[in-house]
Amino acid sequence: MDRFIKEGQTEIYIPDSNDLEIPSASASVFYNPEMELNRDINVAATSVCVQKLIERKGFEKSNITYLDAFAASGIRGLRVAKEIGISAVLNDWKEEAVSLIKRNISHNQLDEIVFASHQNANQLLCSRKFAIVDIDPFGTPSPFLDAAASSATFFLGVTATDTAPLCGAHLKSGMRKYSAVPFNNEFHSEMGLRILIGSIARETAKYDKGIKILLSHATRHYVRVYTEILHGAQNADKTIGEIGFAAWCPKCGSVETKKGLAVFMDERCPFCQKKAEPPKRKISGPLWLGPLKEIDFCDQVIQELEKENLSLNKKDEAKKLLTLCRNEAEIPFFYDQHLLCETLKISAPAIEPFLENLRHAGYTATRTHFSGTSFKSDAPLDTILEILKKSRLE
Numbered sequence: 001m002d003r004f005i006k007e008g009q010t011e012i013y014i015p016d017s018n019d020l021e022i023p024s025a026s027a028s029v030f031y032n033p034e035m036e037l038n039r040d041i042n043v044a045a046t047s048v049c050v051q052k053l054i055e056r057k058g059f060e061k062s063n064i065t066y067l068d069a070f071a072a073s074g075i076r077g078l079r080v081a082k083e084i085g086i087s088a089v090l091n092d093w094k095e096e097a098v099s100l101i102k103r104n105i106s107h108n109q110l111d112e113i114v115f116a117s118h119q120n121a122n123q124l125l126c127s128r129k130f131a132i133v134d135i136d137p138f139g140t141p142s143p144f145l146d147a148a149a150s151s152a153t154f155f156l157g158v159t160a161t162d163t164a165p166l167c168g169a170h171l172k173s174g175m176r177k178y179s180a181v182p183f184n185n186e187f188h189s190e191m192g193l194r195i196l197i198g199s200i201a202r203e204t205a206k207y208d209k210g211i212k213i214l215l216s217h218a219t220r221h222y223v224r225v226y227t228e229i230l231h232g233a234q235n236a237d238k239t240i241g242e243i244g245f246a247a248w249c250p251k252c253g254s255v256e257t258k259k260g261l262a263v264f265m266d267e268r269c270p271f272c273q274k275k276a277e278p279p280k281r282k283i284s285g286p287l288w289l290g291p292l293k294e295i296d297f298c299d300q301v302i303q304e305l306e307k308e309n310l311s312l313n314k315k316d317e318a319k320k321l322l323t324l325c326r327n328e329a330e331i332p333f334f335y336d337q338h339l340l341c342e343t344l345k346i347s348a349p350a351i352e353p354f355l356e357n358l359r360h361a362g363y364t365a366t367r368t369h370f371s372g373t374s375f376k377s378d379a380p381l382d383t384i385l386e387i388l389k390k391s392r393l394e
Helices: 033-057 075-084 095-107 121-127 142-151 171-178 188-205 233-240 295-306 315-327 337-344 351-360 381-393
Strands: 002-007 010-015 065-068 087-091 114-117 130-135 152-160 209-219 222-231 243-248 255-259 282-288 365-367 374-377
Touching: 002 033, 002 075, 010 075, 010 095, 033 075, 033 130, 033 152, 033 209, 033 222, 033 295, 033 315, 065 075, 075 087, 075 095, 075 114, 075 130, 087 121, 095 114, 121 142, 130 142, 142 152, 142 188, 152 188, 171 188, 188 209, 188 222, 188 233, 188 243, 188 282, 209 233, 209 295, 209 315, 222 233, 295 315, 315 365, 337 381, 351 365, 351 374, 351 381
Parallel strands: 065 087, 065 130, 087 114, 130 152
Antiparallel strands: 002 010, 152 222, 209 222, 243 255, 243 282, 365 374
16 A cells, blocks of 8 residues: 655655554665655756746757666656656666556656666766756765766756764764765854865866856755856866865864865964963864855745745745855855854854854854854954944843
């Protein structure tokens, strides 16, 4: 017996045995209702990418190919095909998943533009090129990034749900999978996002491809990145130039970043040097230090979300998230206001007046999508702390 699921305009069957409260990779066919927000944004973002291919490259919709490399029930790729109208290949290595995908293709009357594939994802990615490649595995995308970088012609989307390795909670696992050292601190969510993008950048560069980050976000238990592929060695070199390292002081919370694959960063914290026992800074990287989004792309995706024909269940949540991402200052790493106040041993002032005080002092200051108490500013740390104390008294 199967149950019926509807997202957007797309209806699918999933096995009745699947526990929607506790999704598991061991399920006969994996479906995670918690990722509906991810899929809603993906439909709108992919639609904008398709528009770019039509306007810039002169493509016809029928010639644009989309690959869902880990399709499971098929919901992600089916929604793209049905709600945007492009050709899609839905791949999974499980026979029962492919059987269900075929059933769901027929149920949505998409037999002419959607095709089921039963292959190892890497084999498929290495054997064919697709205009848009989407890899959304259960866990780490790391084993598939090389092949995905080779296969993607114009756009590459990547989801990672292994946030513990990415964000430093499982340090050695993260080092093995992403060839990078992460921090496990207050801005670990942004750390994980930048570690993932840095890994994608290094993989695409192997094929003389650069990337432009169109949109990226860390949400709940996963991180998601949308990239445009830029061909040519010069674009690859420019992309590699956005990779570098970060030095963080666990005592005062100050952060320094430096671009380059071979850089020197002093272990001594410049804010704590005069103390009797100055702490050693922790060094992280290589990671992405470039932009986390393109403002115009965010605006276009928000406009796409507004279209009534999409019928998105998570529209309001998606718009709120994208608006925060759009307005976020392009400064690597955020501060947590409450953690800084704990250091000062003061109660936290209202965040908006505090940020306004930073802006009034001539600095950039914005909230972020990472958490409700996080903010980004180009003000020196000592200035931030001083304005925090003054804001508390207002």
